[in-house]
Amino acid sequence: MSCEKLWKVGRSLWHKSSKSAAPLWSSAKVQAFACGGLASRGLNPTDPPSAKCCQSATERDASAARVSPAIPPPPSGSNHRLQVVGKKRGEDSLGVSGRSFSSTAPKIDTKAYLWSRYNEMKRLVHDLIPPGVCSLLNPSTIYANNEVSLAEVDIYGFDYDYTLAHYSSALDTMIFNKARDFLIEHYKYPQGISKYDYIPNFAARGLHYDIQKGLLMKIDAFHYIQPGTVYRGLRPVPDEDVLQLYGGTHHVPLHQVSAPFPLKGPKMKQFMDVFSLPEMTLLAVANDFFISNDIEYDPVHLYKDVSDAVAMVHIKGYMYKWIMQDLEKYIVRGDETYAVLHRLVSNGKKLFLITNSPFSFVDKGMKYMVGKDWREFFDVIIVQADKPHFFNDCVKPFRRLDSNGDLQWDKIKNLDKGQIYKQGNLFDFLRLTGWRGSKVLYFGDHLYSDLAVSVGFLFFACLF
Numbered sequence: 001m002s003c004e005k006l007w008k009v010g011r012s013l014w015h016k017s018s019k020s021a022a023p024l025w026s027s028a029k030v031q032a033f034a035c036g037g038l039a040s041r042g043l044n045p046t047d048p049p050s051a052k053c054c055q056s057a058t059e060r061d062a063s064a065a066r067v068s069p070a071i072p073p074p075p076s077g078s079n080h081r082l083q084v085v086g087k088k089r090g091e092d093s094l095g096v097s098g099r100s101f102s103s104t105a106p107k108i109d110t111k112a113y114l115w116s117r118y119n120e121m122k123r124l125v126h127d128l129i130p131p132g133v134c135s136l137l138n139p140s141t142i143y144a145n146n147e148v149s150l151a152e153v154d155i156y157g158f159d160y161d162y163t164l165a166h167y168s169s170a171l172d173t174m175i176f177n178k179a180r181d182f183l184i185e186h187y188k189y190p191q192g193i194s195k196y197d198y199i200p201n202f203a204a205r206g207l208h209y210d211i212q213k214g215l216l217m218k219i220d221a222f223h224y225i226q227p228g229t230v231y232r233g234l235r236p237v238p239d240e241d242v243l244q245l246y247g248g249t250h251h252v253p254l255h256q257v258s259a260p261f262p263l264k265g266p267k268m269k270q271f272m273d274v275f276s277l278p279e280m281t282l283l284a285v286a287n288d289f290f291i292s293n294d295i296e297y298d299p300v301h302l303y304k305d306v307s308d309a310v311a312m313v314h315i316k317g318y319m320y321k322w323i324m325q326d327l328e329k330y331i332v333r334g335d336e337t338y339a340v341l342h343r344l345v346s347n348g349k350k351l352f353l354i355t356n357s358p359f360s361f362v363d364k365g366m367k368y369m370v371g372k373d374w375r376e377f378f379d380v381i382i383v384q385a386d387k388p389h390f391f392n393d394c395v396k397p398f399r400r401l402d403s404n405g406d407l408q409w410d411k412i413k414n415l416d417k418g419q420i421y422k423q424g425n426l427f428d429f430l431r432l433t434g435w436r437g438s439k440v441l442y443f444g445d446h447l448y449s450d451l452a453v454s455v456g457f458l459f460f461a462c463l464f
C-alpha cells in the first residue's frame with residue numbers, strides 16, 4: 001500500500017470517528033495515566049487492593065477530577081440525546097460533567113455505550129486497514145512522537161538495563177544455556193534437552209504464554225490471539241486448531257491475561273522485557289522435547305521449572321558476573337550514550353537513574369560506556385530500587401551507600417548529587433526532589449515496571 005493510500009485510510013478513520021461522539025483516544029489516554037489504570041488494575045480486575053499505587057488521597061482526588069471530564073458523554077443528536085422536561089432536580093441524575101439532568105428518555109447505560117463505541121472503532125479499523133499492512137512499517141525508520149514536547153522537559157530519568165546499557169545476543173545465549181543446564185542438573189529434566197541451542201529471533205518481547213496449554217502467541221491490544229502466531233514448542237499451531245482450543249474464538253478474556261508483576265492470572269503470562277527472550281525460547285524447546293519424544297508432562301510444571309531456572313540465573317548473579325568479566329562481548333557500546341547525556345546536561349537538564357541492578361555492576365558498565373566520570377552527569381542515582389515495588393508500595397526507605405558500596409545507617413533527608421542510594425520509593429523520591437509532572441521524562445524498557453512511574457505518580461511521561 002502506498003503512503004498516499006495509508007494517509008487516506010487514516011483520514012477516513014479520523015472522519016468516521018469524529019462524526020459521532022467525543023474521540024475515543026481521549027478516554028484511552030486518560031486510562032493510561034490514571035493511577036492503576038493500566039499497570040496495576042486495568043489488565044487484571046482481580047488485582048488485590050495492595051496493587052494500587054501509593055498516591056496520597058489528596059492526589060488521587062485531584063487526579064480523579066482531572067480524569068472525569070475526558071469520559072465521553074453520549075453523543076448529542078443521536079438516539080441517546082437527553083431531554084430536560086422539568087422533573088424534580090436530582091431525579092434521574094446522570095452525573096455527567098457534574099450536572100444533573102431530568103429526562104423521560106430511557107437511562108443511558110454508560111458501560112454499554114462505551115463498549116459499543118469500542119467495538120465500532122475496532123470494526124472500522126478491521127474494515128479499512130487490509131491485513132498485513134502494519135508489516136509495511138519500516139522498523140529502521142524514525143517516527144515522530146507528537147505527544148511529548150522536549151522543550152517542556154527539564155528532568156530526564158533513565159533505567160539502566162536495556163535502556164542506557166544494551167546487551168548483545170551473546171548474553172541471551174548464556175542465560176539460555178545456564179537455565180537449560182540447571183533444568184537438567186537440578187530438576188532432572190531429560191539429558192536430551194541439552195541438544196537444543198538458543199534460537200535467536202525465535203521470540204519477541206510482548207508475547208503471551210498460555211501456561212496451561214503450553215502455547216506461545218501474540219495477543220493484540222483487544223485481547224485477540226493473532227492468527228499465525230501460536231506456537232506449541234517450536235511448531236506453529238494451525239489457526240483452526242487454535243479456534244478449537246479456545247472454544248471457537250480468538251478472544252482471550254481480560255481476566256485470563258495476567259498482570260506481569262506479580263503473576264496473578266491463572267492462565268496467561270506476558271513477557272515484557274528483553275531479558276525474557278531466553279526464557280520464552282527455553283519454554284519452547286522444553287515443550288518441543290516432550291512433544292517430539294511423546295513424553296507425557298504437565299505444561300504448568302514445565303512453566304514453573306523454566307521460570308525458576310531463569311530466575312536462578314538472575315538471583316545468583318551469573319549474569320552480572322558474565323557481563324563484568326567481558327564488557328566488550330556483552331555490552332553494545334556506542335558513543336551516542338555519552339553524547340546524549342552530555343548534551344542534556346550542557347543544556348541545563350537534570351538527570352537521574354533508577355535501576356534494579358547493583359551499583360558495582362552499573363558503575364563498571366557506565367565507566368565502559370560513558371567514562372570514569374559518568375556519575376557527574378546524574379543528580380540522583382538509585383540502585384537496587386526493586387521496581388515495580390519502588391513505584392507501587394512506598395514501603396522501603398532510601399539507604400545510602402558509601403564509596404565502598406557498603407550500606408550506611410543515617411536517615412536520608414536529601415537526595416544529593418554525588419551519593420549513591422539504594423532501595424527507596426517513589427513517594428519519598430518526589431518529596432525529596434520535588435520533581436513531578438510533565439517536566440519529567442523517564443526512559444525505560446519494561447512496559448509495566450517502568451510505566452508504573454507514570455501511572456503511580458501523576459505524572460511522569462515515559463518512553464520505551
Ligand SMILES: [Mg+2]
Binds near residue numbers: 162
Ligand atoms: Mg530495564
